[in-house]
Amino acid sequence: MRDESGKLDSKRGFLCGLGAGVAEAVVVVCPMETVKVKFIHDQTSANPKYKGFFHGVREIIRSQGLKGTYQGLTATVLKQGSNQAIRFYVMTSLRNWYKGDDPNKAINPLLTGLFGAVAGAASVFGNTPLDVIKTRMQGLEAHKYKSTIDCAMKIMKHEGPMAFYKGTVPRLGRVCMDVAIVFIIYEEVVKVLNVVWKTD
Template identity: 50%
Template sequence: MSDRFYNPFQRPWMTREGAAAPNERKGLKLFKGVLAGGLAGGTEIFVTYPTEYVKTQLQLDGKSGKEKRFNGILDCTTKTVKNQGFLGLYKGVSILIYGSIPKAAVRFGCFNTIKSLVADDRGQLTSRASVMCGLIAGVCEAVLIVTPMEVIKVMFINDNRLAQPRYKSFSHGVKTIAREFGIRSFYKGLTATVIKEGSNQAMRFFVMETGKERYRKGDLSVHVPKAVVGLIGVLAGAISVLVNNPVDVVKTRMQGLESHKYKNTVDCFSKDMEAGRYRGVL
């Protein structure tokens, strides 16, 4: 594998050939990266959130021996739209959109900080060092941003399953969660979230680098088209989802309204994974 550095958090249009000029100050480049990453992430969330909503509903369905409400993706989508309208698929989307820029800030900030410590004299990273930077950045964003954000998202979606949903708005829901469950509740499922986010970044980077290296066939002068990079990115995302879905199921269960039924991440895994290891994937 090539030692050439590739930033897994950078959008294709934010490269030397795109928006960021090579002689700009590092601080300005980082700011632009965070802003662009946050806006792109927010747009991505808005477009893909219905699938995230359905996935979470399926992961919460049939828990603790209760009767399942949905028979799959299509059934869940149809029932949600029928009972709540199309916007019902966007319940809780504001939480992820609000967190998109802070998440990008932590991700870019951590990645570039670690990079500055381990890069060579030319500012380049080896493949192993790049994977390590991605892993650490994933862990940092999981601890500082993603876990509280995911807890609120899951609680909102879980609340929407009730006959009489209680959360009236984002601020009302957050205040209610804090009042009833305490501030510590925003870090439920931390271990599973850290494992998921850290391994996600490491796997996606590894697949991206391997795919581009195979395309170049060892010749670093060969330009990899953006379309090819996009296809490799889709493959990387699919692999990370399939591999990490058991952890994602545990994370969702640990962050729902009935999380008190589990002692910890291991207990949740042992109780629920045997029958529902890949809920929400197919």
């Protein structure tokens, strides 16, 4: 995805993030999030039916099949795809801005963390509405919604536009720290691998 000079531009960073987000949504995030959301909702109900996490997974698959772990797949793909696309776009843009005309200019890990936090904040504001929809589609009351679009329309009609930003502040703190740490670790691991594999 890099150009002839080895530089990854923002558009290509966006596409890389989008591809990574869609892949992680299908393979890992959707089944894990669906089970997590159902388990949390079950545990807060008057009569919980799941005795533990693994019992919950077994019961969901037994009663609903593997499909039961993939509720809200469209919303999850949209959320994860946009999530990573925004993060990679912002991170790539900031890195390229900082490096300017010198692609070999080193970036301090703290600056990488700052750029990661900004990328995390951008992803929170950019896709919290999709996260709200995804969570509704995966909850125990998911049967209320015919589709992702139906869910979005019902939220808008019954709760208004601000409902799409529920949980933004707590999510902002967690995601900014998370993305900052992930990008710092990623950059440091890449440096080590470049030395080990003698790619520089």
